[in-house]
Amino acid sequence: MLRHIALCLSATVMLGCTSTSASISAKAAKNTPLYVVEAATIRYPNQARNAVSLTFDDGRASQVLVGTPILDKYQAKATFYVMAGAVNLQLARWQHAVANGHEIGNHTTSHLCTGNFQWLRDKNAGLEQVDLTWLRNDIEQNNQALKTALGVTPTAFAYPCGNTFVGRGLKTQSYVPLIAEMFDSGRTWLDETGNNPGYTDFAQLTGIRMDGLSFDEIKTILEQLRGNQSWLILAGHDVGEKGLYSVDQQALARLIEYLQDPANGYWLDTVSNVAKHLRAERTQPE
Template sequence: MRKIAIIAWVIYSILHTTGCNSVEAQSNAAEQNPAPAQTMGWQYPNGARNAISITFDDARESQVDVGVPILDKYNVKATFYVMPEPVQGRLTQWQTVAGNGHEIGNHTASHLCTGNFQWLRAMNKGLEQVDLQWLRDDITKTNNYIENNLGVTPRSFAYPCGNTFVGRGLEVQSYVPLIADMFTTGRTWLDETANDANYTDFAQLTGIRIDGMTYEQIKATLDALRFSKSWIILAGHEVGQKGMYTIDSQALESLIIYLKDPANGYWLDTVDNVANYLKQHRDAPK
């Protein structure tokens, strides 16, 4: 009995000392195993601490009317994930966007997401109802349109609504491998962390929402995501006055000014350019 009591006391002491809370355990581990110093291994251009990309989805009119002039004013190149129909409605402007060096990515022709969205239920559509071949055809159609009308070959893809599957139940399939086969990168949406440059899967890059946020809120988000060599991909939709799916134009301009200041330690470039740089410099993830 004495031996059992001693063992129980030892176990209690260990748990009490180390803590059972997973967050506490991660914090302790981080303190004991700090991230490698930025001076070790490869470096971002100009000694930047982090990489960052600004991206927009859907080829919305406010992007060419409001967003692009702000970007061009500061010579900042963004990544635009577009669809054929809205591009066709403003074709001349989108040709100018592509010609000015902004990256044009693929966002499908259908913008198909989970059918749980009521706007898709009204059309009796949803990713649950299609297969990988259907999706490949839709994406190929979009690639062909972009090549024929904007004169560029898309190398980047953004998953509509951040959904990465087709089918339902036991027949569900990921279409991440399809994107990995067709593109250099694929970006998701509404994520909670930045990309670890030495680890991230280029077919599943995280996207951080900037819609509806003030400049101060965006900056606070960036500050929280600046772990060692992280690559932060910002994702938005409309540009103009603040709204649920809109970044305020003043917030965008303030953000760009902040990111362009070398003292703040960011390398700002398109998704494809950052991805290519990482592929050339990082070791293969284990």
């Protein structure tokens, strides 16, 4: 902890550096960095300039019917944020994906989003109608079901629809602190920027859409956002034909080839592997 304080004082940009930091529990410190370090001090493996994670939401069947065969061909590892109910529809293939080293993250049991979505209005459901206790239980249930189905305990979470609240109006509460407590990371959705590796909050990692884009369009986005040694987390849903909620399978293959070419300066790994690396980098003496 003494080293943390010294680093805190030496950091060019400081956040939350107080004399009380020593009393903060190890768990809290893990989820809430006590300070911010300059992105320029962060190092990635193999002298890469950026980290990239490929992520897919919902546990859709096409992810293991079309997606993981492409990823496995290149030995690329992705993070899948899933509901156990969806996984159980293709259980053997998901077990195979886990055996091949892909990461399984939690995406809640009920996939509740804002009740403005018609499919939730039809069920008289929505994040506006629940509280943090309900949501914690919904998330814990999914963790338990995934442990049973796949033998893994997720350390990564993705907010369904990117929504991070419960309640409405004056009674609205953020559930980001709940995710910071329960997981090593949480990813949002439809963000416009990457994650500054020295600054980003692991409980609100940004996610950039890769659904519906060609390889060239995805490459252009990566090039635009790769400043500050950003960690770029791409997010999609189905894999197959290009669509509003579907990653083009040819684009995915070309993207992996591009990211794995050392000349392009990217480190491709799962969300939890990159998060773990960055946490360690943030505590390295300069």
